[in-house]
Amino acid sequence: MKVAFLGTGIMGRHMADHLISAGHELTVFNRTKSKADDLVARGARWADSPSEAADGQDVAISIVGMPEDVEAVYTGAHGVLSGSTPPPLIIDMTTSTPTLARTLHELAARQNVASIDAPVSGGPAGAEAASLTIMVGGDEPAVRKAWPLFECMGKTVVHQGGPGCGQHTKMVNQILLAGNMIGFAESMAYAEAGGLDPAKVISSIKDGAAGSRALTDFGPKILKGDFTPGFYAKHYLKDLGIALDEARGMKLKLPMLELVQGFYERICREGLNECGTHVLIAVLAADQGSPEASSVLQGLKSSTQ
Incomplete structure (x- = not known):
């Protein structure tokens, strides 16, 4: 063709x-x-x-x-x-x-x-x-x-x-990803607070019931402090907005998605919009007092200024 x-x-x-x-x-x-x-x-x-x-x-x-x-x-x-x-x-x-x-x-x-x-x-x-x-x-x-x-x-x-059904299906995908990302972020914060080695934790859970593509794909990058984008945070924020707009039109309430949207609005507002979506893990870790995560975020923000 x-x-x-x-x-x-x-x-x-x-x-x-x-x-x-x-x-x-x-x-x-x-x-x-x-x-x-x-x-x-x-x-x-x-x-x-x-x-x-x-x-x-x-x-x-x-x-x-x-x-x-x-x-x-x-x-x-x-x-x-x-x-x-x-x-x-x-x-x-x-x-x-x-x-x-x-x-x-x-x-x-x-x-x-x-x-x-x-x-x-x-x-x-x-x-x-x-x-x-x-x-x-x-x-x-x-x-x-x-x-x-x-x-x-x-x-x-x-x-x-029919027309639009492909995009609706992608929104289902993005809603599920939101749940994966917030769960991944909070679980890693818990692991660090509990004195666990995140690499060992991921190796234990990645093939069990809690395993996910987010864990498999982003886990190694997060452990290396690599927040380069496979998918930009700014584009994911766009997707979250689309999903919530469509949900409102269907009279649906999606409280988890609204929560995650708030985090990505903050991520983009703080100059991390060119990072990968998995930067959420560093943001939540920094909020919990992790000096390593705070240092990584400061470096990422400095590199975009």
């Missing part, structure tokens, strides 16, 4: 690379051009705007930062749908809002363009290994057409339902 790939950052560059390896013909766009250099060296064509990248292509795929970025990519002055010959299929793989996914579906349909929402889970490691979980929302004919592309980028691909 001829594919316009929009967004070649920490996730997108790996996903686009797999499509090139599978023989697809890519045209790429990214706000920072240098982040697409490796893909261009691999044979992708550069375009100066989303509309230029997508014009005359078979499909446009996006994975960008925020819902407003998704809107700009598709409905902005130089967006995909403003082109003279937009592709017959658009696929947004950004974690965005179910409401926006449904709106894009309606707007695209007016131009005889099919729209799919297909957010992912698995982080940069999953993107690099083509082992992402892809949560798909959209009409069946469009999803069937997109399926071979998804199989190039992911290992677990599930069609969840």
Whole structure:
């Protein structure tokens, strides 16, 4: 297929690379051009705007930062749908809002363009290994057409339902992650207060009932004091806001999620927004009086000033 790939950052560059390896013909766009250099060296064509990248292509795929970025990519002055010959299929793989996914579906349909929402889970490691979980929302004919592309980028691909259902499923994922992160943070604070060796504690519990991907993926990084992002704290705060907004619209109360949102609002307010989501563990440890955690946080804050 001829594919316009929009967004070649920490996730997108790996996903686009797999499509090139599978023989697809890519045209790429990214706000920072240098982040697409490796893909261009691999044979992708550069375009100066989303509309230029997508014009005359078979499909446009996006994975960008925020819902407003998704809107700009598709409905902005130089967006995909403003082109003279937009592709017959658009696929947004950004974690965005179910409401926006449904709106894009309606707007695209007016131009005889099919729209799919297909957010992912698995982080940069999953993107690099083509082992992402892809949560798909959209009409069946469009999803069937997109399926071979998804199989190039992911290992677990599930069609969840109609437009917006992929994004709703990603919100379920993010709510569960919130519980994992706050539980991980408090359990490590308890372990330290009890005089335990955190590395030994993690080795004991990681394969039992309390085990989780958060524990397995973040545990080694936390033990090394490494809070570089696999997933940015600022993007997770965005996801928490989406989940809570959608929950309010469904008359749901999610008190745990509101608590975790408060912590990430503080994390971003204190200049830790470019850290990984697991910086929450250091924040809670510092709150409990850990001098090591306080020192780590001070260093992280200094590095962003």
